[in-house]
Amino acid sequence: MTKNVNELKQIASQVRRDIVRMVHGCQSGHPGGSLGCTDFLVALYFNAMKHDPSFNMDGIGEDLFFLSNGHISPVFYSVLAHAGYFDKAELATFRKLDSRLQGHPTTHEHLPGVRIASGSLGQGLSVAIGAALAKKLNGDDRIVYTLHGDGELQEGQIWEAAMFAPHNKVDNLIATVDVNGQQIDGPTDKILNLLDLAAKWTSFGWEVMTMNGNDMEEVVKTLAEAKSRTGQGKSIVILMHTGMGYGVDFMMGSHKWHGVAPNDEQLAAALAQLEETLGDY
Template sequence: MKHEIKELESIASQVRRDIVRMVHSCQSGHPGGSLGCADFLVALYFEVMNRKEGFDMNGYGEDLFFLSNGHISPVFYSVLAHAGYFDKSELATFRKLDSRLQGHPTTHEHLPGVRIASGSLGQGMSVAIGAALAKKLNGDKSIVYTLHGDGELQEGQIWEAAMFAPHNRVDNLICTVDYNGQQIDGPTSQVLSLGDLKAKFAAFDWVVLESEGNDMAQVVKVLEEAKSLTGQGKPIMILLKTGMGHGVDYMMGSHKWHGAAPNDAQLATALAQLEETLGDY
C-alpha cells in the first residue's frame, strides 16, 4: 500500500473542503455528488491507479480514468490538483471567466488530467471501451477506469456499451457507479427506477462487485479486488453505495444539494465539519 488509510482519509477531507469552497465562490456547481465521490477518487488517484509523472493525452503505459458524470467536476479538479497535475491555487478560478476549470471538464481548455469533455451523460463508458480496446491493440497492459452517476444509467447509450464490452471481452475495464439513489429531480426510484442493478449487469455478463463508498478502507479494498479480476475475459462493474453530500450533515442524502451552492452561513457550517489537512488553496 502506497498510503495508510488515515493518510487517504486526510486527503479526502481536504478535497471536501475544496469542493464546498469552490462551489460557494462562484455560487454554482454540484456539491452533493462531488462530496459523495471524494473517497473513491482519492483512493483511485493516490492508491490504486498506475500513473506516470506529468500528463500526455495518449496515456500509454499508464492507467486511465474517464469521468462520465462530468457535473461532479469539483471533486475531479481538486483531486487532480492535489495529485500534482496543476497548482491547487487554480481551484480558485472554478467556473469563472477564462478559467480552465469549467463547470464540466473540457479538453479544449488543455487542463492536465482531462482526456474527454464530459457532462453530456451516458457517453463515458463508450469512450472508455474505445480506450481499453486501443490499449489491447497497443500491447499496453494498463487498466481503464470510469465513474458514472446512477441517474446516468437512465441513458440508453450506457446499455449499448454495457452489451458491447462483454461481447468483445473488454477485460481491462473497471467501471464504477456512484450509487447514491439521488438525481437532480429527486430519488432515482421515483424519477426512473433502476431496479436490480447487480442482476442487470450480471445478466449482461459483467463481473459485479458491491461496496460501501464512503469507507476509505472498503473503497480501496474493492478497487484492488477489481484490479485482481482484470484480464479474465470480462469487464468489471463496481456498485459503490455512496451518500449524496457525504461529510456535510445538512447536505447528506438530499437531492436538493445535487446542484445548489451553499450561502455564506452554510459554507461556514460545512467547513466546521471538514478538517483542513493539506492547507486551503
C-alpha cells in the same frame, strides 16, 4: 504516490473542503455528488492507479480514468490538483470567466488530467471501452477506469456500451457506478426506477462487485480486488453505495444538494465539519 488509509482520509477531508469552497466561490456547481464520490477519487488517484501528473493524452503505460458524470467536476479538479496535475491555487478560478476549470470538464481548455469532455451524460463508458481496446491493440497491460452516476444509467448509450464490452471481452476495464439514489429532480426510484442494478449488469455479462464508497478502507480493498480480477475475460462493474453530500450533515441524502451552492452561513457550517489537513488553496 501510494498512500495508506489514514493518509487517504486526510486527503479526502481536504478535498471535501475544496469542493464546498469552490462551489461557494462562484455560487454554482454540484457539491452533492462530488462529496459522495470523494473517497473513491482519492483512493483511485493516490492508491489504485498508475498515472503520471506530467500528463499526455496517449497515456501509454498508464492506467486511465474517464469521468462520465462530468457535473461532479469539483471533486475531480481538487483530486487532480492535489495529485500534482496543476497548482491547487487554480481551484479558486472554478467556473469563473476564462478559467480552465469549467463546470463540466472540457478538453479544449487543455487542463492536465482531462481526457474527454463530459457534460453530456451516458458517453463515458463508450469512450473508455475504446481506450481499453486500444491498450489491448498496443500491448499495453494497464487498466481503464470509469465513474458514472446512477441517474446516468437512464441514458440508453450506457446499455449499448454495456452489451458491447462483455461481447468483446474487454477485461481491462473497471466501471464504477455511484449508487446514491438521487438525481437532480429527486430520488432515482421516483424519477425512473433502476430496480435491481446487480441483476441488470450480471445479465449483460459483467462481473459485478459492490462496496460502501464512503468507507475508505473498503474502497481501497475493493479496488485492489477488482484490479486482481482483470485480464480474465470479463468486464468489471463496481456498484458503489454512497451518500449524496457525504461529510456535511445538512447536505447528506438529499437531491436538493445535487446542484446548489452553499451560502456564507452554510459554507461556515460545512467547513466546521471538515478538517483542514493539507492547507486551503
